[in-house]
Amino acid sequence: MSEACKISAEALKVAGKFMQPGISTWEIDAEIEKFIRSTGARPNFKGLYGFPGSACISVNEVLIHGIPSKKIILKEGDIVSVDTGAAIGGFNGDNAYTFAVGAISEEAQKLLKVTEECLYRGIEQARVGNRMGDISNAVQSHAESFGYGVVRKFVGHGVGRDLHEDPEVPNFGRPGRGVRLAAGMTLAIEPMINLKGADVKVLSDGWTTVPTSGSLSAHFEHTIVITTDGPKILTKV
Numbered sequence: 001m002s003e004a005c006k007i008s009a010e011a012l013k014v015a016g017k018f019m020q021p022g023i024s025t026w027e028i029d030a031e032i033e034k035f036i037r038s039t040g041a042r043p044n045f046k047g048l049y050g051f052p053g054s055a056c057i058s059v060n061e062v063l064i065h066g067i068p069s070k071k072i073i074l075k076e077g078d079i080v081s082v083d084t085g086a087a088i089g090g091f092n093g094d095n096a097y098t099f100a101v102g103a104i105s106e107e108a109q110k111l112l113k114v115t116e117e118c119l120y121r122g123i124e125q126a127r128v129g130n131r132m133g134d135i136s137n138a139v140q141s142h143a144e145s146f147g148y149g150v151v152r153k154f155v156g157h158g159v160g161r162d163l164h165e166d167p168e169v170p171n172f173g174r175p176g177r178g179v180r181l182a183a184g185m186t187l188a189i190e191p192m193i194n195l196k197g198a199d200v201k202v203l204s205d206g207w208t209t210v211p212t213s214g215s216l217s218a219h220f221e222h223t224i225v226i227t228t229d230g231p232k233i234l235t236k237v
């Protein structure tokens with residue numbers, strides 16, 4: 001898990017180096033794939049449920065599952081969520097980060113800051129004896145305190161031999177409810193937050209997911225392991 005997660009984190013760092021106006025999301029995806037394969041790992045998103053890319057690259061209002069495309073060219077002021085993972089030795093890593101392309105609006109800066117804070121507040125609750133609802137509520141309450149929409153339709157998940165395993169890790173819920181957390185659980189915690197409204201829809205390509213409000217949206221994710229000493233982030237370089 002550690003190795004797969006470290007490569008996943010490095011892949012995100014690679015993506016970050018290419019966040020500049022004029023580049024296509026297809027080119028960024030190609031760099032991510034090249035990097036992951038150079039380590040001997042496999043881009044675990046590629047072909048999963050038929051997804052064509054090595055990473056999901058989601059620009060501005062696109063929340064998640066953006067398909068890398070030669071037609072999507074980044075420009076100054078965009079926010080770009082990259083979600084990617086690597087599989088090696090029979091285990092998986094999964095992580096996401098929303099990047100800024102050059103200078104972005106204050107509104108976008110705040111959305112990114114708060115969504116990332118939601119991630120760390122959720123991770124902080126990933127402790128032995130807590131319940132899933134403690135993670136979920138930490139994410140939800142922070143996002144909603146800024147009036148943002150917390151997406152219900154997509155959730156975090158367990159990670160291990162498969163990229164997506166039980167249990168679900170919702171970004172909404174009540175403290176003290178849900179699955180009891182135990183040492184050794186490996187979870188992908190991934191707040192998906194809309195500037196306006198919680199509803200999302202999937203576009204006709206079957207993947208691209210956007211808020212029905214059409215607002216900006218952000219997504220941050222780490223794979224963590226719960227230990228008796230607290231949560232440990234595995235997707236760290």
Ligand code: MG
Pocket residue numbers: 094095156157188190221
């Ligand atoms: Mg995930």
